[in-house]
Amino acid sequence: MPTDTVTPRFPRSSPYWPVVSHPLLRRVLPGLAVSALGDGMALIAVTWLALQLAPEGQRGTWTALAVAAYTLPSAAGTVVFGRLLADRGGAQLAGWDAILRAAALAAIPVAHLAGLLGIGLYVTLLALSSLLHSWGSAGRFTLLAELLPQRHHLPANGVVAIFSQAATIVGPPLAGILIGWVGPVWVIAIDALTFAVLALTYRLAIPATGRTGPTEPTSSSTAGFALIRRDRSLLGLLVLTFIFFFLFGPFYVAMPVHVVADLHGSATTLGSYYTAFGVGALGGGLATAHLRRWSLWPTTVGIVTGFGVAMLPLGLNAPVGVSLPAFALAGLIWAPYRSTSMALFQRRTTVALLPRVLAANGAVTVLAVPLGTMLGGPLTTALGAHRTLLLCAVATVVLGIVAAGLTIRPGRPPVREDGPPPDASAGRAHSRRAH
Template sequence: MPARWNLAPLSGRPFRWFFLGEVVNSAGSSMSGVALAFAVLGISDSASALGWVLAAWTVPMVGFMLLGGAVSDRLPRALVLRGCNLVQALVQATTAVLVLTGTAQIWELAVLQFVAGTVFAVSYPAFHGMVPVLVPEPDRKAAYLLMGQSESALRIIGPALSGVLVATVGPGWALAADAATYAVAAGFLTAVSLPLGLRPDRKPSVIGDFAAGWSFARHLGWVIPVASCSLVFNALVSGAIGVLGPSIAEGTIGSSGWGLARAAEALGIFVAAMFLGRVHIGRPLRACVLGFTCTGAPMLVLGTWVETPVLAAGFLVSGIGLAVLNLAWSMTVQQKVPEEMLSRVMSIDGFFSFVAMPIGQLAAGPLALAFGARDVELGCVVVCVVVGVAGATRPVIRNVTLARTSGGEAALAD
């Protein structure tokens, strides 16, 4: 039977509006990353300057992530997401105006990214706590795959289109489009009205709620080990691909080639998601670690032979790995974590996963100056493989399994 999209989750009205909002949001965000990178490089032709701007987003995102999870578990998540989208729309609109008028300075972009990162620290755990609330358990796997498929389909087109826009009319228009999509997404989320779930363990303060979430994550045992592996991978990706990638591309394949190559990662996610609905992931956390290891493929190309088709192939492999990672982690969390703890557990995972990203972003430029950008890329590949093998063989990660049920769906067992 050929792979196809499972649209069953869209039969529920709340998820349908949430899904539409996410699709619109992804359409703009798929262009903004490439646009922002080349907007910064247009002001200062320096990988270090780009690293500072990206780190300005990452630092508050990490710093406020744990509290963001507690806030998202205390308030209606749809309301939290609406507010976050409206603030992001204002931030991106301001960025677009500065870039379009030619008045943008590095410090201004860094300040705006600081605000955007702070907002993301709240929206990330709120977003990841929505599907288990909106979708009944039998349809959740299909919902996760549908969201991955739709987002990746847009990201096939978005980076390539953004690369063309940067090369023709400049990056400001792609940033303006992203601002508009945030506003539209906030509008869709007004139709998602859900009561706050039961919170029998709710504490008097946000700090108390965070402490309860931390204790629960420690009790699970596998949250922090998996997130610690992600910490290393995200640091490598943020520096080797986020900072050095555009810098290497600027001197080789240009913004258009870079955009096309990045789109191949989304293609890999899309293609893999078409088949993952029929695949049983027996050991989900090991799959998470090995899937993340695939992000070393584009680093290997950036360090050896930078041609658009070859780099696109590397990103395709990375996308397949990320599709496996996203599904395996989502299925694990939604089955092992109660609804009232979802955002807090996701914020703890997010904190450890993202905390080293500023290090990767800030260290990439100086390391490239000291050793050469391509040697740094190859060094990142070696670290990526070592961490992947070490993580996948740890008992606390390896021994968590997804067992089949009589209905064909997976249920967790340790």
């Protein structure tokens, strides 16, 4: 039998095989996995150290500030560093983010040893560490687009998501053990070390070469936002993602209250929900690559609708035996969203434009969950926990239905999933004139 007709066996038959066997990516993936584990541990360590450093009567305020400082400054960094970073390659962007993260986080245990670490300096260093985070995320997905053909983008995005989802399961309990042993400041030191490993990985694994294709001129520090605004499909995707994440934000306030007040459960019960969601999300991440033959726009919209439906039992105050597996199903459905949405950006944007577009997307979407969480407080107070969850679940279902209706509206041209953005040819012409 000719060898080209033989069906390959696992693992070569897996859609993930071209990603994990790629000669350059297979050197980078271990660093990404280690860094994801560090971030998983930081979920607990960042808040725990804030609780230890904050004044007795201000712990809630300073803890919220610490959590916000670990993510939100990246929105400002997208604009501030736009001109400097927009035309850099994926590995360079991701590497610079890893270097800044490693240095700023390492300064926390150094300041602790010097007796200088107070809550103000702690929050400042967390904010500094996150300044390039949107660019780093953009660089990571740009690197995948640079190294792999389009048909492998979704599996590659899925691999990155799997690392993150696995880290949210393993990282927090590991952090709890280490905090009890050495304290939270040293868990943050470990997180810094994981970013140093990642930075070194990018430096050694990816050849220091320029872009292989033409670069696009950077007109301003907000060029990425302008590019999204001009492309109907990318603008629609950004709006969909922002509202989807915003509607998930109140969960972080309403869910603990729901467990205690409505279900009369304990911290163990709440932990069970988080674990169930994480296990479901890991399963969804593993399944992501198998969606590669599906049309990405309907799949992405379907994820939004399905997630809202899966969240309904929580809002309807269903017993734990029903709502717990439903919440695991919600995690399963949620998991592929980031991978499919990033694949849409990768398909609709040239590699040269991708960093600034993804950084602009990240700068907007990073605000969504915190804003939703802020709304969750007054909503939970006014409506109660399970009614708040029900409102968010129903609103998410409505969002998905509206998005589906807009996508297939009669008389409107279908939303394109591939091809260059409308201004790409103009950008190339401008580039040729400049040279």
